[in-house]
């Protein structure tokens with residue numbers, strides 16, 4: 001690990017806080033993803049062999065062993081580096097996609113770049129760089145994006161959209177004016193695709209359409225129902241005003257199930273990632289049946305990675321078995337069959 005990490009910057013402290021708060025405090029939404037309002041119709045005679053069910057897929061041109069993304073989380077501290085290394089190893093083993101956390105901390109302090117640089121551990125995976133779109137209003141541009149991509153040898157760049165989190169964050173960056181045009185310029189100039197992603201408050205069709213028109217290659221809805229970033233920032237704020245603001249908005253956002261159906265309805269072909277509150281492979285199956293191509297999980301992977309490599313391995317194995325069982329018990333041999341089936345019913 002990078003032994004040169006000496007004087008932690010404010011950004012590094014925030015990264016450390018985010019890991020601590022997510023692992024130790026109650027940070028989940030009270031409102032749900034909405035996926036519990038759907039149920040698969042059970043198929044009593046699938047006419048399939050469980051062992052031959054194929055949950056592989058391709059996303060942005062790369063083959064995945066399962067329709068799973070380890071969502072963007074961390075980097076910038078020694079502990080974050082260990083988490084990223086563990087995540088990368090399990091991603092390589094199961095051929096999962098993976099994102100790293102915001103690389104702003106490494107743009108500010110290149111000495112911590114090594115805590116993100118997992119490509120050597122995961123040479124074959126679909127790997128996503130990450131920066132906050134709002135940084136484009138605070139001196140960031142093409143150069144910083146290229147640096148983030150190069151550090152990872154990333155296949156795509158995620159730009160996260162997090163207006164609520166920045167509102168609650170102490171000294172958050174709150175000027176979101178003019179960003180759509182800046183995103184459009186980047187989409188034209190960058191050598192890799194750009195993905196637009198929320199952080200747990202959801203993306204609705206109206207904005208999805210504008211982002212697609214701006215040139216983004218994929219959307220990660222990151223809807224409500226899982227980790228609440230208003231709660232996390234409220235928890236870590238020292239200032240009573242910020243704490244109260246976060247508490248008021250702790251449950252704000254569009255549930256993940258609604259985001260998926262709403263975005264898919266206006267963009268039948270956009271590569272679509274479902275995330276926000278997905279906690280098992282049955283929920284992943286529901287998200288895919290609703291129109292997502294792959295599904296991302298953050299907090300469950302963090303909890304397992306913090307525990308051990310064995311816990312991560314178990315999580316990946318369980319998720320794969322759960323997704324396979326969804327296909328088996330709905331009588332679908334592939335993810336494509338599942339998407340086109342009518343197996344998922346909305347409860348009255």
Ligand SMILES: NC(=O)C1=CN([C@@H]2O[C@H](COP(=O)(O)OP(=O)(O)OC[C@H]3O[C@@H](n4cnc5c(N)ncnc54)[C@H](OP(=O)(O)O)[C@@H]3O)[C@@H](O)[C@H]2O)C=CC1
Nearest residue numbers: 025026027028029225226279299300301303304307311315
């Ligand atoms: N928590 C999770 O989402 C997952 C946990 N695990 C594993 O399960 C074991 C115990 O979990 P742990 O989280 O420590 O248990 P806890 O019951 O202590 O939960 C800790 C936090 O996770 C939330 N939580 C727990 N289960 C769920 C769920 N099914 N959906 C949404 N939120 C949930 C709780 O929310 P609240 O108290 O507000 O209801 C709480 O904020 C660990 O080994 C962990 O690795 C694995 C995958 C996901």
Ligand SMILES: Cc1cc2nc3c(=O)[nH]c(=O)nc-3n(C[C@H](O)[C@H](O)[C@H](O)COP(=O)(O)O)c2cc1C
Nearest residue numbers: 071072073101102160199222226227276277298299
């Ligand atoms: C510890 C932690 C750090 C995160 N950091 C980032 C980040 O830097 N960039 C980002 O786009 N999303 C970040 N996220 C948000 C997740 O990618 C995800 O959108 C959100 O947590 C909802 O998913 P979940 O309910 O599965 O946790 C982070 C999540 C966690 C748990």
Ligand SMILES: C=C(C)CCOP(=O)(O)OP(=O)(O)O
Nearest residue numbers: 014102104105132162199229
């Ligand atoms: C943690 C999440 C969900 C997104 C990034 O948060 P930050 O606001 O801390 O990210 P940077 O400013 O460091 O890009």
Ligand SMILES: [Mg+2]
Nearest residue numbers: 132166172173
């Ligand atoms: Mg920020």
